Amino acid sequence: MWVDRRRTRTVMVLSDLGRALTLGAVALAALVGGLGLPVLLVAAFATGTLSVLFDVAYQASLVRLVRRDQLLRGNSALEGSRSVAQLGGPALGGTMMSLLSAPVAAVSGALFFVVSVLAIARIRRRETVPEPAVGGRRIREALRFVADHPLLRPICLASAAFQVSFAALMTAYLLFLPRQLHLSGTTIGLALAATGPGAVLGALLAARLPVRFGYGPVLIAAAFLGDGVMLCLPALHGASGGTVAALIVVNLVFGAFGQLVNVTVMAVRQAVTSDAMQGRVAATISFAGMGLAPIGALLGGLLAEHWGLRTTLLLTAAAMLLSPLAMTLSPLRRLGPTLPTPAE
Numbered sequence: 001m002w003v004d005r006r007r008t009r010t011v012m013v014l015s016d017l018g019r020a021l022t023l024g025a026v027a028l029a030a031l032v033g034g035l036g037l038p039v040l041l042v043a044a045f046a047t048g049t050l051s052v053l054f055d056v057a058y059q060a061s062l063v064r065l066v067r068r069d070q071l072l073r074g075n076s077a078l079e080g081s082r083s084v085a086q087l088g089g090p091a092l093g094g095t096m097m098s099l100l101s102a103p104v105a106a107v108s109g110a111l112f113f114v115v116s117v118l119a120i121a122r123i124r125r126r127e128t129v130p131e132p133a134v135g136g137r138r139i140r141e142a143l144r145f146v147a148d149h150p151l152l153r154p155i156c157l158a159s160a161a162f163q164v165s166f167a168a169l170m171t172a173y174l175l176f177l178p179r180q181l182h183l184s185g186t187t188i189g190l191a192l193a194a195t196g197p198g199a200v201l202g203a204l205l206a207a208r209l210p211v212r213f214g215y216g217p218v219l220i221a222a223a224f225l226g227d228g229v230m231l232c233l234p235a236l237h238g239a240s241g242g243t244v245a246a247l248i249v250v251n252l253v254f255g256a257f258g259q260l261v262n263v264t265v266m267a268v269r270q271a272v273t274s275d276a277m278q279g280r281v282a283a284t285i286s287f288a289g290m291g292l293a294p295i296g297a298l299l300g301g302l303l304a305e306h307w308g309l310r311t312t313l314l315l316t317a318a319a320m321l322l323s324p325l326a327m328t329l330s331p332l333r334r335l336g337p338t339l340p341t342p343a344e
Helices: 008-031 037-065 068-099 102-121 137-148 152-179 185-193 195-206 209-213 215-235 241-272 275-290 293-307 309-320 322-328
Strands: none
Touching (some): 008 037, 008 102, 037 241, 037 275, 137 275, 152 185, 152 215, 152 275, 152 293, 152 309, 185 195, 185 241, 195 209, 195 241, 209 215, 209 241, 215 241, 215 309, 215 322, 241 275, 293 309, 309 322
């Protein structure tokens, strides 16, 4: 709601400054000996809240900065660069924690947020801030808009189905790798890291495939392939090189087609939403998906406890296919090589 009333650049800058100050406060608390669980909980809550604000503004900003026919390429470039950053970020963070002290690592993280502020501040194109509805109508308006829209409603349902089943699958998956396949921590990290290069590849494919084959066919095919590949997991046995290679391929495929779905869905959502509602619609769909993830994780734990890891992986991987099925049974499947407009 705040994003729709303000310039997205301002929201992103303030969010990054807030995250930088939060990490700086954590480092200061560690230096004076006051770092404990309460401080970490407050810092985690503050950072998470600011990250949500940044992400919503990040998604809404593109619509205000480029033409609608450039949304797909813009999202592809942004998500590709973010995927590349996410490849090196965890490794860099882990290395800094190993070689340096925790306070120094926290200060370094704060400095990276400052760099982000300086980069965003260099955006010179002027935004036009729309005039949305006021008061309590703002949230109700977004909820009603998503629920009534023939394209956004199935996107929201598909996101919810994916997030619940994926969270359940990951709960069992992270236990399955060491306990059933007897893989070391290093090998597990290598296999899971394959998702990163896959995401970069998916972002590159997203710039070309939808405009060539149609948004609907690409979206549904990519969702079926990306989610369906997880059905291979229960069939794996042992810690052989073949098993590790198969895991790398599965995660690579999942990352590639998952990112292709993500970029395509983002472009469609932005295209059919008016500028005045971009932030609220993005937040509504994100909440419908990510808000249900904890329930999925709990469900995955209960299934694993009562039915075993392999059975849980099979059931949750099959449940992930409800997401592309929801899109197949909706008007999304008829989208052609051009993006729809808000009027459509």
